[in-house]
Amino acid sequence: MKKTFFRLVSIVLCVALLFGGAVSASADDVAAADKAFRISVAVNGDTATQRGFCWYSKENHKAKLTVSEAGVPVKEFTVEGFEWEGNFCYKQVVTGLAAGKEYTYSIDLEPGATASSNAVYGSFTTDNADDKVDFIAYADIQAGNLENFQKGADTVSAAFRTMPSAEFMLNMGDFTNDSTNEEWDYYAQVMDGINTTTTVAPVSGNHDGLGVWNWFNNLFCLDTSESVQTLNGVNYSFDYGNAHIAILNTNDVLSISLAQLKWLKNDMNSTDKDWKIVCMHKTPYTLGKDGKWPDALYLQKSLTKVLDACDVDLVLSGHDHQYLRTKPLTNNKIDDNGVTYVLCGTAGSKRYEVRTFLVNNFMKPEFIGMLNIQKKGFGNYWNGTDWESTRETNIGGCFNTVSIDGGTLTFNSYILQDDLDEQGIEAVNRPITNTDSFTLTKTTGQNKITFTGDNTTSEAEFYLGVIPSFCALAAYTFSNWLPKFFIMLPKLISVVAGGGSF
Numbered sequence: 295m296k297k298t299f300f301r302l303v304s305i306v307l308c309v310a311l312l313f314g315g316a317v318s319a320s321a322d323d324v325a326a327a328d329k330a331f332r333i334s335v336a337v338n339g340d341t342a343t344q345r346g347f348c349w350y351s352k353e354n355h356k357a358k359l360t361v362s363e364a365g366v367p368v369k370e371f372t373v374e375g376f377e378w379e380g381n382f383c384y385k386q387v388v389t390g391l392a393a394g395k396e397y398t399y400s401i402d403l404e405p406g407a408t409a410s411s412n413a414v415y416g417s418f419t420t421d422n423a424d425d426k427v428d429f430i431a432y433a434d435i436q437a438g439n440l441e442n443f444q445k446g447a448d449t450v451s452a453a454f455r456t457m458p459s460a461e462f463m464l465n466m467g468d469f470t471n472d473s474t475n476e477e478w479d480y481y482a483q484v485m486d487g488i489n490t491t492t493t494v495a496p497v498s499g500n501h502d503g504l505g506v507w508n509w510f511n512n513l514f515c516l517d518t519s520e521s522v523q524t525l526n527g528v529n530y531s532f533d534y535g536n537a538h539i540a541i542l543n544t545n546d547v548l549s550i551s552l553a554q555l556k557w558l559k560n561d562m563n564s565t566d567k568d569w570k571i572v573c574m575h576k577t578p579y580t581l582g583k584d585g586k587w588p589d590a591l592y593l594q595k596s597l598t599k600v601l602d603a604c605d606v607d608l609v610l611s612g613h614d615h616q617y618l619r620t621k622p623l624t625n626n627k628i629d630d631n632g633v634t635y636v637l638c639g640t641a642g643s644k645r646y647e648v649r650t651f652l653v654n655n656f657m658k659p660e661f662i663g664m665l666n667i668q669k670k671g672f673g674n675y676w677n678g679t680d681w682e683s684t685r686e687t688n689i690g691g692c693f694n695t696v697s698i699d700g701g702t703l704t705f706n707s708y709i710l711q712d713d714l715d716e717q718g719i720e721a722v723n724r725p726i727t728n729t730d731s732f733t734l735t736k737t738t739g740q741n742k743i744t745f746t747g748d749n750t751t752s753e754a755e756f757y758l759g760v761i762p763s764f765c766a767l768a769a770y771t772f773s774n775w776l777p778k779f780f781i782m783l784p785k786l787i788s789v790v791a792g793g794g795s796f
């Protein structure tokens with residue numbers, strides 16, 4: 295009886311110890327499991343001395359951000375998060391860095407605790423402010439599942455293998471398809487490894503916040519002090535090398551507002567950098583499925599006037615999931631000194647074919663410098679006459695590289711072949727095809743600063759301007775777009791009736 299009693303006590307004690315240990319281990323596991331994710335180091339103000347950090351955690355922490363040079367900590371911050379969509383978001387602007395230096399950093403959610411072993415490490419390099427810069431541009435991964443996010447990440451990795459000297463990457467928007475927590479987690483799972491090795495200049499896409507405003511704004515730490523931050527994107531600008539780059543939000547009810555046009559004009563006139571580049575999600579020139587709607591086409595009428603007037607050299611955009619480059623254009627006419635527009639293709643796997651009914655209606659074929667369709671099953675390109683007879687098999691994720699050296703800008707577009715998945719050929723071993731290449735040249739030192747005032751857009755100016763902006767779009771829609779649409783309609787119907795895409 296006594297023996298049985300002691301046996302029972304022993305069992306109860308063992309169970310209690312095991313249970314207690316399990317609770318303790320569980321708490322440690324929770325702390326240890328929580329580590330920073332969705333990490334981004336974004337351009338923020340002066341790219342030679344500043345960066346904007348943003349990351350997430352599952353639990354709330356007083357996190358420690360340490361920035362080091364040659365292994366020696368030079369900046370330390372305690373950063374508190376705020377709750378966002380069930381996780382905690384952290385933002386920190388780092389200033390006072392030295393130009394042209396490589397920095398490493400660590401993000402430690404629980405400094406001094408067990409979880410500190412789970413600190414996340416990364417690196418970035420500041421601009422050395424000379425007249426050279428290399429960067430990568432890609433668009434529209436827009437994935438909804440892990441497999442397709444991985445294809446997008448494979449494309450971006452291929453971009454950095456192709457241009458290891460890239461100082462930052464421009465993501466032209468539509469990071470995800472439905473902008474859910476699950477999708478942003480997939481994005482982080484495959485992209486954090488890349489994001490922690492470079493600087494990003496993000497462009498907001500129309501899918502980045504779908505249904506939940508401020509998703510995009512809470513993924514990056516950007517300097518939007520000059521232009522009103524909207525719920526579904528931001529406008530901002532920065533210098534890198536001898537280029538001035540402005541980022542536009544084209545995701546409001548209006549693809550571009552009068553307040554944005556004024557901001558852009560002042561912004562482009564406030565720089566004497568040799569190269570002027572504008573980036574935005576929607577595109578004025580396209581043969582994709584969105585090329586038939588007035589919001590994108592309105593850009594041909596409204597935005598291009600400002601770009602022409604400010605001597606912009608290059609416009610990069612996304613949204614329509616095909617690669618298209620125009621010849622240099624001024625006032626919607628071919629002009630050697632005009633603006634070159636590049637629709638950046640898609641780094642992801644959702645690809646749009648040519649809508650032939652747009653040709654000669656909303657898109658003049660003589661404007662096309664290069665057209666490269668990434669459609670599954672074949673790829674075809676514009677040869678100056680047609681695209682149907684130029685089918686090739688260079689299909690896959692598209693990425694672009696830009697290299698500026700003094701008065702020469704060299705642009706290259708590539709495709710990472712992805713139709714080899716079934717054969718088990720890993721992404722790192724798949725062919726990369728150079729599908730377009732062009733060079734722009736200019737005499738440097740010609741740009742003059744002609745605007746020196748305050749370019750801050752007030753909220754009142756922004757919101758009051760919506761009404762005249764809407765009127766301008768409506769006037770364009772009824773007087774310009776609708777008559778052309780009706781002329782195009784029979785061809786559109788005939789293409790769709792023949793099995794073509796709307």
Ligand SMILES: [Fe+2]
Nearest residue numbers: 468499500613
């Ligand atoms: Fe889009």
